């Protein structure tokens with residue numbers, strides 16, 4: 001056996017539910033069998049920019065599987081609320097929340113689907129490049145926590161194929177998000193100031209518009225998200241073909 005064949009042979013015997021990784025791709029990453037021809041679209045955007053609303057709209061289309069962020073898990077893991085704890089004391093609990101979010105994002109990326117198109121709310125990339133980065137840059141995440149999370153992230157993305165075909169960026173003004181967030185009234189988020197949404201917005205703009213911060217794993221389709229619901233539906237329809245073909249052309 002070459003090293004690669006031995007590894008493949010080992011992995012073939014290690015079928016454990018949804019994490020059955022059976023072969024190495026040409027880039028030397030673990031890949032999921034049967035997932036190659038599926039289209040993955042990630043909806044990125046600020047808090048309360050309308051991502052869930054967008055996913056709910058497209059969930060009515062046949063052949064699409066929609067995966068909303070598992071916020072209920074982030075609010076309740078074995079009776080603990082890491083999301084609430086993070087907003088109360090980000091320096092202490094940021095690492096706890098972000099470690100768990102990284103795990104649940106990976107879980108979603110790797111979960112099996114029968115539908116040919118998968119639409120996912122954010123991604124493991126958005127969680128790291130926006131939220132972890134924001135905690136770190138704002139001085140609320142200790143350097144050692146950032147280093148450990150970054151090591152985990154790099155190991156995952158260097159060793160496991162996490163394909164994304166298209167990023168749909170719901171570009172919104174932080175002020176509008178703040179108003180929508182207050183209306184939605186999620187208990188943990190009541191203390192979020194406008195400045196927090198402005199910082200998240202800036203990181204998104206640097207990543208997906210200016211393209212000056214981090215690697216972008218897929219082409220980006222930008223949809224302006226400040227409009228009312230009716231106009232948003234019109235925009236979703238106008239962009240339906242681009243979105244569902246996974247191509248920004």
Ligand SMILES: Nc1ncnc2c1ncn2[C@@H]1O[C@H](COP(=O)(O)OP(=O)(O)O)[C@@H](O)[C@H]1O
Nearest residue numbers: 047048049050051052053180184227228229232
């Ligand atoms: N275009 C829109 N105009 C007005 N309110 C909206 C619009 N899109 C979403 N909302 C409302 O704003 C809040 C946040 O939307 P949501 O889809 O949950 O955002 P996200 O998933 O990005 O956090 C919800 O109360 C939702 O009903």
Ligand SMILES: Cc1cn([C@H]2C[C@H](O)[C@@H](COP(=O)(O)O)O2)c(=O)[nH]c1=O
Nearest residue numbers: 046047048069071101122127131132189
């Ligand atoms: C991905 C991610 C999310 N959060 C926080 C931000 C919000 O309070 C919720 C989910 O927000 P949504 O935009 O309404 O879906 O989770 C976070 O703190 N860190 C993250 O990586």
